[in-house]
Amino acid sequence: MIGRDKICAVAAAADARSMWAQVRRARGVTRTIELRLDWLSDDAEIAKFLARLRAGQRANGMRATFIATCRRRKAGGKFTGTIAEQLVHLAEAIRCGCDWYDLEIETSSACPPELLDVLLGEGRRIASAHFFRRTPKNLKRVAVDLARTRPDAIKVAAYCDSLAESIDLLRLAPGRKNIVAVPMGDVALPARVLALRGGSALAYAPMENATAPGQVTLDVMKHLYRADLLRRKTRVYGVIGAPIGHSLSPILQNTGLRARKMDAVFLPFLVRDLRDFLQAVDPLGISGFSVTIPHKQTILRRLDDCDPMAAAIGAVNTVVVRGGGKLYGYNTDYVGVLRALERRIPLRGSRTLIFGAGGAARAVAFALAESGAVVCICARRMKQAEALARVVGGEAVERPRLRREFFDAIVNATPVGMYPHSDRAPLCAEELNCRLVFDLIYRPRSTKLLQIASRRGIETVSGIEMFVAQGTAQWEIWTGERAPESAMRRAVLRALRNEEKMAAR
Numbered sequence: 001m002i003g004r005d006k007i008c009a010v011a012a013a014a015d016a017r018s019m020w021a022q023v024r025r026a027r028g029v030t031r032t033i034e035l036r037l038d039w040l041s042d043d044a045e046i047a048k049f050l051a052r053l054r055a056g057q058r059a060n061g062m063r064a065t066f067i068a069t070c071r072r073r074k075a076g077g078k079f080t081g082t083i084a085e086q087l088v089h090l091a092e093a094i095r096c097g098c099d100w101y102d103l104e105i106e107t108s109s110a111c112p113p114e115l116l117d118v119l120l121g122e123g124r125r126i127a128s129a130h131f132f133r134r135t136p137k138n139l140k141r142v143a144v145d146l147a148r149t150r151p152d153a154i155k156v157a158a159y160c161d162s163l164a165e166s167i168d169l170l171r172l173a174p175g176r177k178n179i180v181a182v183p184m185g186d187v188a189l190p191a192r193v194l195a196l197r198g199g200s201a202l203a204y205a206p207m208e209n210a211t212a213p214g215q216v217t218l219d220v221m222k223h224l225y226r227a228d229l230l231r232r233k234t235r236v237y238g239v240i241g242a243p244i245g246h247s248l249s250p251i252l253q254n255t256g257l258r259a260r261k262m263d264a265v266f267l268p269f270l271v272r273d274l275r276d277f278l279q280a281v282d283p284l285g286i287s288g289f290s291v292t293i294p295h296k297q298t299i300l301r302r303l304d305d306c307d308p309m310a311a312a313i314g315a316v317n318t319v320v321v322r323g324g325g326k327l328y329g330y331n332t333d334y335v336g337v338l339r340a341l342e343r344r345i346p347l348r349g350s351r352t353l354i355f356g357a358g359g360a361a362r363a364v365a366f367a368l369a370e371s372g373a374v375v376c377i378c379a380r381r382m383k384q385a386e387a388l389a390r391v392v393g394g395e396a397v398e399r400p401r402l403r404r405e406f407f408d409a410i411v412n413a414t415p416v417g418m419y420p421h422s423d424r425a426p427l428c429a430e431e432l433n434c435r436l437v438f439d440l441i442y443r444p445r446s447t448k449l450l451q452i453a454s455r456r457g458i459e460t461v462s463g464i465e466m467f468v469a470q471g472t473a474q475w476e477i478w479t480g481e482r483a484p485e486s487a488m489r490r491a492v493l494r495a496l497r498n499e500e501k502m503a504a505r
């Protein structure tokens, strides 16, 4: 075992004071901390930081495992000094209380082992190799080369362009002691979180500054994904899409899993190549996934079977992996629309208008038509509106009619008004002649359209309602249990509030 905990916080800052502050914060979450001495601006800051470390260890003992790293430029770090200077800093770090040091292959292959023994013999060594551009073809060979330097542990970090490459990297670890596998890059983020489950001795997570591409912060690694608790039998779920970084689904779904104490995790998969993801379903043990732009339609061709309503809508946002790896698709956007509206207005017989005729509008139109509402569609391209109206037995409406006609509900299914263009509204006040306005957009929570409606005394429904409802429906399909909806909603609202606060700064 390398550290007391398997999630390793990475402290990296330009000055000793900030780096020490990171160490103290990290200590509240994990007892394994990597100290990136190469990030400190110069030798004086390194000396200042190590003096603090020594004083901290002497005063009360930090009761943590510290790994000292002073990576040179050549190996992807920031240290510009010579190899001799690098070794001197590492030796001092060991004297100041670091149990381990990480030495890249570029340095270890350039100095005789006896020198390392004399200078750094008191510490334990992680022999590391980093590949920031691509995963090498022969990973096993890399591991053998590292092991030849007789270290106490080896670490291979490689940029992965695909899930297939990340899985190859994770395959280095199982059944062997003290091997650290670090998949880098945005596509590899789920593999990075699943590394400990795959047998890696550590998973790295920065305090603030990302020291490698595709990292997730310590807080997210520990509290959102609970990476240190994931085991072989932990069920894996996720959301696939591109882009995926801003998806709120991991917060929504993991909150539900944690609240019900389920041995399961939900991860964001940046998927540009659907085939690469589908080939990873079995090796990563994925039990189900949610599907977002741009795969909602294309996934249909890859399914073994599909719910009839999803087939009629022509889009799938939820997939269950059944026995033998068979994929079954559903559309819970449809359920989300109904759950968001039903409790506010009786849908049967009511006259509704959908503005927009894209993918989401289709799910809304089917949901409303199925519930017995009269469905009218208005879109900037009349042909699109007519085509959608035809399939749901509704009516296409020309825009000028909106000023003269009354609807029970108007639904915005266009992205107009979405952050960062939050000052725009798809319809003006005179076009809102209705009892209720439902905006599918949830960033921001209160859109310009909803504000205009509210000023006219019209009831408003935010896209959050649909987002939470479609997500809880997914959760229930996957787990077979009732979703803890209020906890999930609170978590999403908190995240959106925080985002809005950050954006306002």
Ligand code: NAP
Pocket (backbone or CB within 6 Å): 333, 336, 356, 357, 358, 359, 360, 361, 379, 380, 381, 384, 413, 414, 415, 416, 418, 426, 440, 441, 442, 463, 464, 466, 467, 468, 470
């Ligand atoms: P989409 O398939 O691209 O469709 C967008 C529709 O809006 C199209 O009809 C498009 O017309 C129209 N549109 C775009 N810009 C417009 C403009 N400036 N003026 C008038 N019409 C315009 O997108 P989608 O997947 O349906 O998503 C639509 C919105 O719903 C997004 O904001 C999305 O975030 C939201 N949504 C929310 C949830 C939720 O859970 N709350 C779920 C799904 C979607 P053209 O075809 O002419 O471009």
